[in-house]
Amino acid sequence: MYTKRLITFALGILFSCAGILLASTPNDSIKNMMHADSVLTGNALFVKNCGRCHKLKDPAKYTRAQWPGLVNKMQKRAKITDDQKALILSFLLTEARKEK
């Protein structure tokens, strides 16, 4: 008798949690979270990999047109994977200098 009530209670909690999770994370906000996360990770990867040989370059020192070539050149030096390069680049592009 007691056990049965306990199980019902536990299941109730389980379902209401699942409901909250499903209701509060529609597809779009998951995408936004992932986007924000990849910018953050790009920032972290940049700080970790790009300040070893020279001071960290100011992302705003170069334009969106300049960064891809520069990061390609530095990829070999920094020994980063293509995925890491893509994340770093996406971070740099969000901070890049506006073209004239």
Ligand code: HEC
């Ligand atoms: C192994 C050492 C090393 C690492 C790691 C490194 N760099 Fe460099 N970087 C250099 C050297 C040496 C130069 C100067 C010579 C040159 O410009 O080719 C340079 C120059 C630069 C310049 C100026 C280039 C120009 O033409 O004005 C930028 C921007 C830059 N690095 C960005 C980065 C970024 C972003 C990363 C991380 C992905 C990175 N660097 C990682 C060695 C490194």
